[in-house]
Amino acid sequence: MPMIEMNNVSKWYGRFQVLAECSTQVEKGEVIVVCGPSGSGKSTLIKCVNGLEPFQQGEISVNGISVGDPKTDLPKLRARVGMVFQHFELFPHMSITENLAIAQVKVLGRSRDEARERGIKLLDRVGLRAHADKFPGQLSGGQQQRVAIARALAMDPICMLFDEPTSALDPEMINEVLDVMVELAQEGMTMMVVTHEMGFARKVAHRVVFMDQGRIVEDDKKDAFFGSPRSERAQQFLSKILHH
Amino acid sequence: MSTWDWQVFCKDTIDGEIVPRCFGSGGDVTYLDWLLSAWGWTMAVSVLALLVALTLGSLMGILRTTPHRGLVLLGNAWTELFRNIPLLVQIFLWYHVVPALIPFLRGVPSFILVVIGLGLFTSARISEQVRAGIQSLSGGQRMAGLAVGFTLPQTYRHVLLPMAFRIIIPPLTSEAMNIVKNSSVAFAVSISELTLFALQAQEETSRGIEVYLAVTGLYFITAFALNRAMLFVENRVRVPGMIGGGT
Amino acid sequence: MFGALNLDFSFLTLDVISGYVVKGFIFSIQLTLIAMLGGIVLGTLLALMRLSGRPWLVVPAAGYVNTMRSIPLVMVILWFFLLIPLAIGRPLGAEISAIITFTLFEAAYYSEIMRAGIQSVSKGQVAAGYALGMNYRQTMGLIVLPQAFRNMLPVLLTQTIILFQDTSLVYAIGAYDLLKGFEIAGKNFNRPVETYLVAALLYFVICFSLSLLVRRLQQRIAIVR
Numbered sequence: 001m002p003m004i005e006m007n008n009v010s011k012w013y014g015r016f017q018v019l020a021e022c023s024t025q026v027e028k029g030e031v032i033v034v035c036g037p038s039g040s041g042k043s044t045l046i047k048c049v050n051g052l053e054p055f056q057q058g059e060i061s062v063n064g065i066s067v068g069d070p071k072t073d074l075p076k077l078r079a080r081v082g083m084v085f086q087h088f089e090l091f092p093h094m095s096i097t098e099n100l101a102i103a104q105v106k107v108l109g110r111s112r113d114e115a116r117e118r119g120i121k122l123l124d125r126v127g128l129r130a131h132a133d134k135f136p137g138q139l140s141g142g143q144q145q146r147v148a149i150a151r152a153l154a155m156d157p158i159c160m161l162f163d164e165p166t167s168a169l170d171p172e173m174i175n176e177v178l179d180v181m182v183e184l185a186q187e188g189m190t191m192m193v194v195t196h197e198m199g200f201a202r203k204v205a206h207r208v209v210f211m212d213q214g215r216i217v218e219d220d221k222k223d224a225f226f227g228s229p230r231s232e233r234a235q236q237f238l239s240k241i242l243h244h
Numbered sequence: 245m246s247t248w249d250w251q252v253f254c255k256d257t258i259d260g261e262i263v264p265r266c267f268g269s270g271g272d273v274t275y276l277d278w279l280l281s282a283w284g285w286t287m288a289v290s291v292l293a294l295l296v297a298l299t300l301g302s303l304m305g306i307l308r309t310t311p312h313r314g315l316v317l318l319g320n321a322w323t324e325l326f327r328n329i330p331l332l333v334q335i336f337l338w339y340h341v342v343p344a345l346i347p348f349l350r351g352v353p354s355f356i357l358v359v360i361g362l363g364l365f366t367s368a369r370i371s372e373q374v375r376a377g378i379q380s381l382s383g384g385q386r387m388a389g390l391a392v393g394f395t396l397p398q399t400y401r402h403v404l405l406p407m408a409f410r411i412i413i414p415p416l417t418s419e420a421m422n423i424v425k426n427s428s429v430a431f432a433v434s435i436s437e438l439t440l441f442a443l444q445a446q447e448e449t450s451r452g453i454e455v456y457l458a459v460t461g462l463y464f465i466t467a468f469a470l471n472r473a474m475l476f477v478e479n480r481v482r483v484p485g486m487i488g489g490g491t
Numbered sequence: 492m493f494g495a496l497n498l499d500f501s502f503l504t505l506d507v508i509s510g511y512v513v514k515g516f517i518f519s520i521q522l523t524l525i526a527m528l529g530g531i532v533l534g535t536l537l538a539l540m541r542l543s544g545r546p547w548l549v550v551p552a553a554g555y556v557n558t559m560r561s562i563p564l565v566m567v568i569l570w571f572f573l574l575i576p577l578a579i580g581r582p583l584g585a586e587i588s589a590i591i592t593f594t595l596f597e598a599a600y601y602s603e604i605m606r607a608g609i610q611s612v613s614k615g616q617v618a619a620g621y622a623l624g625m626n627y628r629q630t631m632g633l634i635v636l637p638q639a640f641r642n643m644l645p646v647l648l649t650q651t652i653i654l655f656q657d658t659s660l661v662y663a664i665g666a667y668d669l670l671k672g673f674e675i676a677g678k679n680f681n682r683p684v685e686t687y688l689v690a691a692l693l694y695f696v697i698c699f700s701l702s703l704l705v706r707r708l709q710q711r712i713a714i715v716r
Contacts, residue, residue: 047387050391052387052390052391074390075390075393075394075395075398076393077393078390078391078392078393079392079393080393081391083387083388083391083392085384085387085388085391086384087382087384089382089384089385089387089388090388091385091388091389091402091403091407092407092483092485093406093407093410093483102402103392103393103394106394106398106402107392107393107394107398108393134484134485135483135484135485136485137483137484137485138484138485139485151392152391152392155392155393324699324702325695327698328694328695328698328699328702329656329691329694329695329698330656330657330659330660330670330694331656331659332659332660332662332670333659333670333687333690333691333694334691336687336690337687337688337691340683340684340687341683341684341687341688344684345684421561424563425561425562425563425564426563427563428563428564428565428566429565429660431565431663432662432663439563439565439566439569439663442566442569443569443663446569446573452573453573453574456566456569456570456573459566460562460566460570463561463562463563463566464561464562467561
């Protein structure tokens with residue numbers, strides 16, 4: 001059973017169709033990169049996977065649990081799915097340690113001590129142990145994003161969703177975040193990553209999904225996508241983006 | 245214009261005799277005693293009304309930001325109702341109309357009715373501040389809360405409200421100072437607060453300027469003290485690394 | 492819980508209304524309009540004084556505005572009612588006193604709004620005016636104030652709605668406004684409950700409709716910008 005499965009998903013904002021019959025799946029341990037021009041719907045798609053955005057047609061299931069089913073306990077599902085946002089979205093009024101601990105305590109019911117310990121271990125892993133007692137406003141963008149990844153990992157997720165994790169970062173900080181993500185991929189985490197960073201895709205992605213105007217236009221294994229993309233749109237996109 | 249007569253405060257309210265040390269004893273009341281007790285009433289009305297306003301106003305403000313249409317409508321209706329009728333008229337409604345319509349409330353002291361009236365009026369304004377504060381937070385914060393598995397109430401409790409309330413401390417301070425000023429309408433329903441004192445003492449002693457100055461001075465002091473208190477609170481809850489507490 | 496709800500609105504005939512209420516209504520409207528116009532003019536002047544950068548202008552203006560905003564309106568009404576007759580040497584009607592009071596009081600609030608409005612006009616606009624050879628008065632009058640006024644129009648109107656509500660406080664000096672008109676009618680027909688309800692309803696309808704108009708205006712302005 002695939003970890004994430006999406007079938008014919010369509011979504012409208014009023015009369016504007018944002019997603020059109022999107023279907024794909026992510027197997028356990030797979031890393032797929034979702035890319036495409038602005039407005040292609042990739043951020044919306046990934047937010048549908050953990051139910052942050054509702055969708056009108058189609059089905060999405062995570063680990064066999066249907067996301068669209070009104071009877072599904074969404075908070076419980078989301079506790080198992082990690083998400084990292086473009087603007088980090090750390091909770092500014094809590095210290096770093098608190099940011100890592102709060103959901104563990106309130107959602108998973110762990111003890112404060114256990115939550116704190118796990119948090120410190122994860123901070124170590126992303127190289128930010130020294131900043132444990134600081135507040136998000138005191139950290140740089142790259143540091144905040146690494147903490148955000150740690151916050152998601154603290155919940156022991158079965159898969160991780162990344163929504164343009166490096167798009168809001170200064171160029172010099174992009175690599176420190178990508179390095180963490182590469183490590184995560186190499187350890188076998190199931191990941192769905194919306195990004196423009198093709199270097200990352202080439203390194204650790206198994207498949208690449210290309211979206212345009214709400215549709216999934218291509219869904220190839222990495223080498224196939226980069227080597228010989230089938231659609232003209234994807235070819236255009238690649239030629240523009242790879243000329244940095 | 246005649247000369248000042250600050251001694252008026254030391255006069256006994258019944259026979260007009262000057263009392264030594266200005267404070268009455270054994271049942272006699274000087275104007276100074278009366279002034280200070282009036283100040284006490286002003287503060288009592290203000291503080292209690294503020295509590296009512298904060299509780300209900302915050303609730304209504306929160307409801308207006310939920311994804312539930314019915315709750316939003318409730319919050320909006322509440323706010324529009326209490327902010328479009330003058331405060332004095334609302335006080336009259338609570339004092340004259342409500343006890344007549346609801347016999348169950350007939351025995352309630354007018355002090356409580358004024359607290360309710362002033363509290364509800366101000367709650368509409370506070371609901372505006374709270375709503376604006378919550379909406380000023382990025383939508384991403386709400387999503388981040390939901391994404392880690394919080395339910396919507398948990399997201400409000402742990403993520404949205406702590407920041408929203410820090411953001412709105414300055415306008416809330418204004419509202420607190422407004423409540424002190426607005427408590428003056430209680431004079432119209434015979435609550436013995438500062439403004440009623442001003443009206444009555446001025447009539448009795450004909451020393452309007454001294455009386456008004458004393459009352460005005462006390463309003464100043466109360467507002468100033470409240471302002472300082474809120475500044476203290478703002479500094480205590482300030483989040484390190486944030487200028488002004490907003491994103 | 493609602494007991495004997497024997498409300499009787501039948502006494503509110505057209506005669507009664509024109510006899511008691513209309514007079515008060517007219518005064519409330521007059522008071523609001525005069526205080527609004529006078530208050531905005533005086534308020535703009537005060538705002539300019541505060542932004543002038545010259546201490547001998549800034550301090551009195553700031554002092555005036557801060558004082559007016561720190562005292563309850565009822566006290567200000569009482570103060571003026573006491574002091575003006577002393578100053579001019581003869582007694583003054585409650586209505587005239589109210590007009591003077593409200594104009595001077597609201598000026599403080601309008602001045603804060605205009606101050607924000609003037610500051611919202613980008614400094615580049617002022618620079619452009621001077622660069623064209625305009626003096627202070629021209630730059631302010633032709634370039635800055637029109638923009639400031641337009642930007643702040645919704646806020647100014649909202650303040651006016653508040654002003655209209657505040658006029659009910661002339662109760663303290665017995666002036667004959669809308670509320671007083673209803674109150675007297677209620678006393679004469681021994682139906683205070685009904686009259687206060689109607690008064691509240693009337694105020695609500697007026698203020699709510701005006702606030703909806705202001706909101707519509709706000710949307711229009713937002714689009715044009």
